Amino acid sequence: MKNATLFQVIRWRKGEVLGIRRDWPGAVELExxxxxxxxxxxxxxxxxxxxxxxxxxxxxxxxxxxxxxGTGGYAMVVAIPDRLPQDPVGPGHLVKARYTPLQATVQGADEQNSPHHELLRDADTLDGMPVVVADLHSALPPILCGLYASRPEIRVAYVMQDGGALPAWFSMSCARLREIGWLCGVVTAGQAFGGDVEAVTTHTALLAARHVLRADVTIIAQGPGNLGTGTRWGFSGVMAGEAINAAGVLGGRPVAALRISEGDQRDRHFGVSHHSLTAYGRVALSPAEVVVPALPGEFGDQVRYQAADLASRHILVEVPVGGLYEALRKSPVTLSTMGRNLDQDRAYFLAAAAAGRHTATLLA
Structure with missing residues (x-):
């Protein structure tokens, strides 16, 4: 059998660094x-x-x-050929971004040489920990705004799935949220890497969030850079449904944040996005508490009507949104989704914050 024709899939360029624009933990932005x-x-x-x-x-x-x-504002530095870094030292046998030119070796919390291996070897329960599931990475800050408006003393971890960015370092929001203590840690699952804790699967990532980071609540979503094709099944947010299943099978309490928009004029995303309806309505087999924000007017009626399709599988919880806009305006990081800010897509951020508000009521 003849080899298939191979096409070039990367645009390579040489460049020279003119200056450093800014940096944050794990990343440097250059001119x-x-x-x-x-x-x-x-x-x-x-x-x-x-x-x-x-x-x-x-x-x-x-x-x-x-x-x-979506990440097109950057060229990505592949190497500094005239000044290669030193070889890594220390433990770690998990290979992530496997068999790519930049595959990296990290120490997973669940691998045999990890100090957490004994803790996780037979771990099988989240002890009822609430797990807030969202489609987009941009839901992370508003969920936290809703949580901390009611329960400022809790410990919250973030599990980053590998549907978007693989390096957790790409997220300036994560860096800032960890710095101010709004996240007790980031766990990178699957092929994602660069978190405070590394894990092989979504399941061990959730277990690590609970037992290694001692989180009271875990938020799980893909990294920045959602991938969608405009088809029913061809979008990376399908893994939100799989996260519901993982949380359910491990004895967690899944809470589903709806992706809602009144700023996105595409039919498939206006109101309740088809991403949420497919991930929660078709992929998620474990029941979850689906948070429906009590938005006013005809738009709110449309959201309730669309969300009703999920009632055969999940528990719908209508959550008031009074006071959440004020909490969102105090966000310690910039709120942005698909290029829209808080006032350009208020419903999106209110829906995520409502999921956080509801989750706060589940804590003893």
Whole structure:
């Protein structure tokens, strides 16, 4: 059998670092001169490639930039060829981003040489811990706003699934939320990496959030960079349904945050997104408490009507939204979803915050 024709799938460029724009834990944003004479922003992850400095030659992946994708504002630094970083030291046998040129070895909480292996080896329950499931990474800050408005003393962990960004370092929000103590830690599951705790599966990630990070509540969603194709099943948020199943089988208390929008004019996302209706209505087999925000007017009526389709499988909980807008305005990180801010898509953020508000009532 002849080999299939192979097509080039990466746009490679050489560049030179002109300056450092800003940095946050695990990431550095650069101003780079590209070999064709243009300039662009580039992003480097020092744990993978070392820390670039002005004057360094860098090898760039400009694919997303050229295609104008959601992460298209950046070229990605693949290597600093003239100044390679030192070899890694220390334990760790889990390989993530496996068999890609930038596969990385990390220590998983569940691997044999981990100090947490004995704790997790036979762990099989979340002890009723509430697990808030969301479609988009952008739901993380508003869920926390709703939680902390009612229960400022709790410990909250974030499990990042691998449907979007693989490096947790990409998220400035995560870095800031950890810094101020709104997250007690980030667990990266599957092929995602760079969290405070690494895990092989969503199941061990949830168990690590509970037993290693000692979280009272865990929020689970894919990393930044949702992938969608406009088809019924071809979107990365399908894994929200799988997260409901994992939380349920492990004895957690799944809470489903609806993806709702009045700013997105696409039929499949206006009101309750088909992502939520498919993930929770078709993929999730374990029952969850689906939070329906009590939004006013005809739009609120539409949301309740659409969400009713989920009642055959889940418990629908209508949650008042009074006071949540004020809590959202105090968010310690910028609120943004699909390029829209709080006032451009208020319903989206209120729905996520309502899920946080409801979850606060489940804690003893």
């Amino acid at each position: 780079v001169s590209v070999e064709d004479g243009t300039r662009c922003r580039a992003l480097a992850y020092p744990p993978l490639v070392g820390r670039p400095e002005p004057g360094d030659a860098v090898l760039l992946n400009t694919t997303a930039l050229a295609m104008g994708l």
